[in-house]
Amino acid sequence: MPSEALTIWRTESSEKLDELIAAHATVGGTRRGRRYATAQLNASLVVQIAAHFQLFCRDLHTEAAQILVSAAPAGYRAMLRVAFTNRRGLDRGNASAETISADFARFDLDIWSAAKAASSLTPTRRMRLEQLNTWRNAIAHQDFLFTTEQQALLSGTSLTLPWARRWRGICIGLAQTFDFVVGTHVEGITGKRTW
Amino acid sequence: MASKKASLEPGSKVGVYHGGRIVVAFVVEDRGVFGGQRIVRVHVGDWDDPEALEFELPVDELEPVPAAA
Numbered sequence: 001m002p003s004e005a006l007t008i009w010r011t012e013s014s015e016k017l018d019e020l021i022a023a024h025a026t027v028g029g030t031r032r033g034r035r036y037a038t039a040q041l042n043a044s045l046v047v048q049i050a051a052h053f054q055l056f057c058r059d060l061h062t063e064a065a066q067i068l069v070s071a072a073p074a075g076y077r078a079m080l081r082v083a084f085t086n087r088r089g090l091d092r093g094n095a096s097a098e099t100i101s102a103d104f105a106r107f108d109l110d111i112w113s114a115a116k117a118a119s120s121l122t123p124t125r126r127m128r129l130e131q132l133n134t135w136r137n138a139i140a141h142q143d144f145l146f147t148t149e150q151q152a153l154l155s156g157t158s159l160t161l162p163w164a165r166r167w168r169g170i171c172i173g174l175a176q177t178f179d180f181v182v183g184t185h186v187e188g189i190t191g192k193r194t195w
Numbered sequence: 196m197a198s199k200k201a202s203l204e205p206g207s208k209v210g211v212y213h214g215g216r217i218v219v220a221f222v223v224e225d226r227g228v229f230g231g232q233r234i235v236r237v238h239v240g241d242w243d244d245p246e247a248l249e250f251e252l253p254v255d256e257l258e259p260v261p262a263a264a
Binding site: 066 | 212213226227228229230232234236248249250251252253
């Protein structure tokens with residue numbers, strides 16, 4: 001059984017992203033107006049993919065924190081709630097590799113190392129996630145003047161539907177891997193498999 | 196205390212146990228149900244304080260607003 005976080009990602013979030021893709025298909029024709037409309041939809045889709053993946057990571061963190069706190073002796077719980085969830089990076093910023101790493105480290109978990117051990121695709125997915133977040137920031141701030149480093153990261157990518165689908169795919173893969181490694185880590189602490 | 200339903204509204208004033216006493220907090224967000232519990236995110240203290248504590252706890256653990264608040 002998956003976590004609540006993964007269930008939400010696979011249902012509510014997936015449905016909302018599907019609606020945007022469906023809207024893409026309804027914008028017909030080959031005129032200039034269509035190209036503008038599809039460009040706006042592509043940008044919206046990239047922002048929404050990043051936002052829903054951030055929500056998944058937040059939800060997974062919340063769920064793990066709840067399970068771990070509940071398993072602790074009563075006198076520790078109030079302290080642990082603050083230690084685990086006070087001002088998380090995921091509550092305020094993108095689900096960047098660094099933010100994910102820092103927030104899950106509160107559980108004494110090196111999530112990227114665990115994810116790499118669980119799936120050899122993780123390093124590539126991590127790089128694709130950074131591409132997604134870089135494009136997301138450019139769209140949100142309407143600033144497409146990339147640094148040399150960002151240009152190298154984004155080389156070969158574009159704000160098109162095929163790339164949006166690819167970034168969504170890597171988020172699906174990362175979500176499944178994170179769900180597994182966090183569930184395994186929580187089990188290692190509590191002695192009980194919750195998901 | 197106010198009903199649990201009312202306390203879920205963002206901006207609602209609630210009490211939370213922190214630092215060995217019940218302190219005033221504000222509901223920031225209803226996070227949904229995780230681990231069998233409805234979870235809310237609360238902001239402790241002055242709403243305008245950007246350094247104030249913000250953390251999550253189950254709705255069932257919210258306390259009445261302290262009388263002095």
